[in-house]
Amino acid sequence: MVRSVKIRGPAAAVLRVLAVAAAYWAGGRIGLLQQVVVEGAVVTPLWPPTGIALACLLWMGARVWPGIALGALLTIATIDTVGPATLGILAGNTLAPLAAYLMLRRVGFHPGLDRLRDGLALVFLGALGGMLVSATFGACTLVLSGSLPLGEFWPVWSAWWAGDAMGVLVITPLLLVLRRAHLPRDIRAWWWTEAAALALVSVAVTLLATRVSVSLLFLVFPMLIWAALRFQLAGSVPCAVLISVLAISAATEGTGPFTDRSMLEVMVVLQALNGCAALTGLLLASIVTEQIAVRRRIEDACAALAEVVEQLAPGDAAHLWTPLDDGQRAGDRGRPGRQGPGRPDRAPG
Known part of the structure; x- marks a missing residue:
């Protein structure tokens, strides 16, 4: 007989902290692959550790903040x-994700991002606010230490803030989605076909938009929709x-619409694209998810009501509620006498 051993108490807490620190450090190493220098300060267009840190806080709570601090220290040391x-x-670097987490918890944030308010909270409280x-601590520290002239404070602050915010906007939703990811129960071949087509078309369109000299960055938004x-x-x-990854690669190489621009101009264009892409995908998906959930609740309520009517008047409930699929709803639109989904053309009896 094999007995599973669960680690509890201080040992489990230490392992959680070390795991968070390792994830933060690994994210930092990935982020530094695309580092740029703005006014003498090293910044990144997208800083994954902020997104990783916030996701860990949402999963495990504020008790793992020492892991964030340790991971940040190791990253700075590199x-x-x-x-x-x-x-x-x-x-x-430690207080920013912690502040974002506390603000999200204050407004009742759902990690499932199944409501529009959750998407808005992540954008404005988690990313832009937290x-x-x-950015303020980092830029002020550089100025006070003499590493950064006071006149160059705002460019560095802006680049720092944008990179950290992009980490939350892009990486945190990805980790939250991956944790809850599962294949549909009745998955069919067309689902895989459409998913593969979406991936291939997205790669092709993004490469086109970020590699040609003509400004075609807007072409990526139909893919997100x-x-x-x-x-x-x-x-x-x-x-x-x-x-975001393909756009950052093009920006650091100075190709396509990022050619012959100063580093500050490149950062502005790149962050505008990444921010709008993340906002469009996140908020639109949250709206669609919320609408689907509302429709399902309505259908469940109607089915429960029909069951009650069946118990009160056996044989009549079938005329009152029959759930329709999307094809039947489409076929019934515009039909004379149709009062609504699942309702008869005339009153029973």
Whole structure:
């Protein structure tokens, strides 16, 4: 007989902290692959550790904040020598996701992102609001330590804030979706076919939009709309990640619409694209998911009502409620005498 052993107590807490630190450090290493220098400061167009940290807090609670601090310290150590100025940057990188988590918990955020209000909360509180902390701490620390002239504060602050916010907008939804991902029960061949077509078309269109000299960045948005309407978060979030990765690659190489621009201009164009792509995919998918959930609740309520009527008047309930599929609803639109889905053309009896 094999007995499973569960780790509890302090050992489990230590393992959680170490796992968060390792994930943060790994995300930092990935983010540094696309680092750029703005006014002498090293920043990234998309900083994955902020998204990883917020996702870990949403899953395990505020008790894992030491893991975020440890991961941030290890990441900073790979960039520069650890010194007194490191404490300010470390404090900002730790407090920013923690502040975002506390604000999201305050407004009743659902990690499933199944409501529009959840998408809006993640955007405005988690990304745009919470990441003000890390950008402010980081830029102020560089100025106070003499590493950054005061006149260059705002460009560095803006690039820092945008990179951290993009990490939350792109990486946090991806991790939340992956944790709840599952294949549909009645999956069919056409589902795989459409998913593969979406992936291939998204890659082709994004490469076209980010590699040609003509400004065609707007071409990526129909792909996001397609993904959100057909696959909800499971489609729109990976699609937004794909677009962001390919756009960042083109920006760092200085190709396509990013040619002959200053680094600050490149960051502005890139963050505008990444931000709009993430917002479009996340919010539209949340709206569609919420509408589907509302429709299902209405159908369940109607089915329960029909069951009650069946018990009160056996034989008559079948005329009152018969759930229709989407094809039947489409066929009944415009039919004379049709009062609504599941209702008879005339009153029974």
